Amino acid sequence: MAVTQSAESRYTKPVLVAINKPLDEEDGLEALRSHALFRSLKAHDLDYLIQQSRRLRLGHHQLLYRQDMPAHHFFFVISGRLRLYRLDSSGIDRTLDSIAPGDCFAEVMIYADPPRYACYAEALKSSEVLMIPVKAYQDLLDRHPEYAQAALRHYAMRAVTRFHDLEIMTVQNARDRLIRYLIDLLPNGALEGGEVELPLPKCLVASRLAMQPETFSRILADLKSNGLVRVNRSKLFISDPQRLIEISQ
Amino acid sequence: MAVTQSAESRYTKPVLVAINKPLDEEDGLEALRSHALFRSLKAHDLDYLIQQSRRLRLGHHQLLYRQDMPAHHFFFVISGRLRLYRLDSSGIDRTLDSIAPGDCFAEVMIYADPPRYACYAEALKSSEVLMIPVKAYQDLLDRHPEYAQAALRHYAMRAVTRFHDLEIMTVQNARDRLIRYLIDLLPNGALEGGEVELPLPKCLVASRLAMQPETFSRILADLKSNGLVRVNRSKLFISDPQRLIEISQ
DNA sequence: GCGAATAATTGAGTTAAGTCAACTACTCAA
DNA sequence: TTGAGTAGTTGACTTAACTCAATTATTCGC
Numbered sequence: 421m422a423v424t425q426s427a428e429s430r431y432t433k434p435v436l437v438a439i440n441k442p443l444d445e446e447d448g449l450e451a452l453r454s455h456a457l458f459r460s461l462k463a464h465d466l467d468y469l470i471q472q473s474r475r476l477r478l479g480h481h482q483l484l485y486r487q488d489m490p491a492h493h494f495f496f497v498i499s500g501r502l503r504l505y506r507l508d509s510s511g512i513d514r515t516l517d518s519i520a521p522g523d524c525f526a527e528v529m530i531y532a533d534p535p536r537y538a539c540y541a542e543a544l545k546s547s548e549v550l551m552i553p554v555k556a557y558q559d560l561l562d563r564h565p566e567y568a569q570a571a572l573r574h575y576a577m578r579a580v581t582r583f584h585d586l587e588i589m590t591v592q593n594a595r596d597r598l599i600r601y602l603i604d605l606l607p608n609g610a611l612e613g614g615e616v617e618l619p620l621p622k623c624l625v626a627s628r629l630a631m632q633p634e635t636f637s638r639i640l641a642d643l644k645s646n647g648l649v650r651v652n653r654s655k656l657f658i659s660d661p662q663r664l665i666e667i668s669q
Numbered sequence: 670m671a672v673t674q675s676a677e678s679r680y681t682k683p684v685l686v687a688i689n690k691p692l693d694e695e696d697g698l699e700a701l702r703s704h705a706l707f708r709s710l711k712a713h714d715l716d717y718l719i720q721q722s723r724r725l726r727l728g729h730h731q732l733l734y735r736q737d738m739p740a741h742h743f744f745f746v747i748s749g750r751l752r753l754y755r756l757d758s759s760g761i762d763r764t765l766d767s768i769a770p771g772d773c774f775a776e777v778m779i780y781a782d783p784p785r786y787a788c789y790a791e792a793l794k795s796s797e798v799l800m801i802p803v804k805a806y807q808d809l810l811d812r813h814p815e816y817a818q819a820a821l822r823h824y825a826m827r828a829v830t831r832f833h834d835l836e837i838m839t840v841q842n843a844r845d846r847l848i849r850y851l852i853d854l855l856p857n858g859a860l861e862g863g864e865v866e867l868p869l870p871k872c873l874v875a876s877r878l879a880m881q882p883e884t885f886s887r888i889l890a891d892l893k894s895n896g897l898v899r900v901n902r903s904k905l906f907i908s909d910p911q912r913l914i915e916i917s918q
Numbered sequence: 919g920c921g922a923a924t925a926a927t928t929g930a931g932t933t934a935a936g937t938c939a940a941c942t943a944c945t946c947a948a
Numbered sequence: 949t950t951g952a953g954t955a956g957t958t959g960a961c962t963t964a965a966c967t968c969a970a971t972t973a974t975t976c977g978c
Binding site: 871872883885 | 925
Binding site for chain 1: 755757758759761763764765776777778779780781787788810811814815817818820821822824825826827828829831832833834835836838839840841876877879880881918
């Protein structure tokens, strides 16, 4: 079984102890300025938002928030990598997303009522995130309605991405789900091959695709033996995505 | 197999022949005025949008748009019911969503680049939809940035809903996915039981939940024989949702 | 209201994927 | 550098879900 420990286990260190760095430090925030949610903000408004925010360092496997916790903040990943997951009552852990540097997450909670996190978030390796108060961002939007336009585009694209994720999951067999997942990792729409890096350890990719790690391993071994992918740790080389697409379906 | 015909078959009538009703007709548009995307609009702005739109009548199984078609419009359901689905190259049809009167769909395409429909849309019964030009809506937002606030809320909630749909699909067994789906159909958070109506024919609920119709039928028969649901056509009576939740997981 | 078409159910047999277990290969921290 | 703890792989076996087929219900257009 993938990762079946409860949120209290070592896998997710129990307490969020944020290490604040001085607020005025800029390193790592360049990407923030070019993010869809923020790039239209005037410099002093973005500075205000950053001042209202806290910089957090998270250790490997450290828990950032729990599902159902009141959501007073949303987050921007400065460095490292996080994953979003849910725990059900039997302790099964289902991975829903992985978040890379330059991405925001939990930003949709700004408009939820009541605002509660829909899942757990934990660092997959040591990471740094900016913790942005929902209220500060909302105030900014209230004062500057014109900022909502750029945010709108971001939210619409988020909904499109989630729809696409859902679409993959309606594929009924594990092999084809995995193939679809790999194709989506390729840049430029799978027109040409290339090397992709799995954004999660294999056992968590398996969880994300609703299959057991053993099944994931066997499918990948099979694709490998058919010359469809070459595997090097978490890096996969796909020479002919079209052939991969053909054998699925 | 659920519905495996191609889009050209009788199941999805090939040509969209819209029957326009006079633009000034108001009946059925009350719900539009209270929709999150439109309720903050001043009356004359909404009237303008309606004037720019066309009212379409769709027959049973009639196709509204195809995946990958350029998306110049989005839609509001006045009456009837539609479903969103995708077709893959082997002709397998995977249902992704059903849309009820009072709902919008394809509205996220406003911000896609290039704007193309991500799936097929067809009427599940004879239906009436309002076909809203993306450009008209965008112009309205450009002229009135304050309207973006309400739209933002709608888009954020859409993303939350899609995330939740994705979450169900990461449940690894068919029975528990079905139970989760039923629980979500219940109003007031499954605190009390009640009757729910399947928003899709059973074979399409099965498709939506990535299982075969036979599997759906067998699971439902089993739940029925255990006294967990009573089934009457597309209406299900769930007396004790907590017990249903307990047996899942 | 009739009849054809589609949807739903049920049974029997098959297969994909899960489970359990053993083992190997990493990773990370002391 | 080492060793403990995870992650990943592989084999053997089991089971949930799929497939195919037959039958019964239901729906919808005429």
